[in-house]
Amino acid sequence: MATYIFRLYCQRTDATKNMARYYALSMQPTLFGEIAVVRRWGRIGSRGGEKTEVFATEREAAMHFLDLARRKRQKGYRPVGNCGNPGLLNASSPSRQ
Template structure:
């Protein structure tokens, strides 16, 4: 389950992007932050960052989400009015 799934859609600029971030425990007890991004309708690209604790992973996820929200990404399904 994704921690956050965001969309940024601007038809005038032909922009339809997504950004998904998830935090999950590895088999070795570490915690990984999975980031997936790209154009809506594609598989996108994925980045994985492994950290020693859940707190570190959650902080890294929060730091990654802040700029996306500032740039206009909204939760998937939320319509801008």
């Protein structure tokens, strides 16, 4: 079972190039005790593509997840909101005190 929940939703937009793309990553446990890294991508508003890769350990899956996130950030994708992660505040929301 997964110890940590990893989710990431990024967008890359450029109005001058008519570009509006999204890229979503998540780590999910499988029914057989493995960990899957699920990727979804496409044009914002479309269904796009999906790919699932299964890893024997959570560590291997997390390393792959972080590598994919790093590569997308280098290409100009930026996270949107808190990406569905519990306990994280949206950057635009007021801080709690």
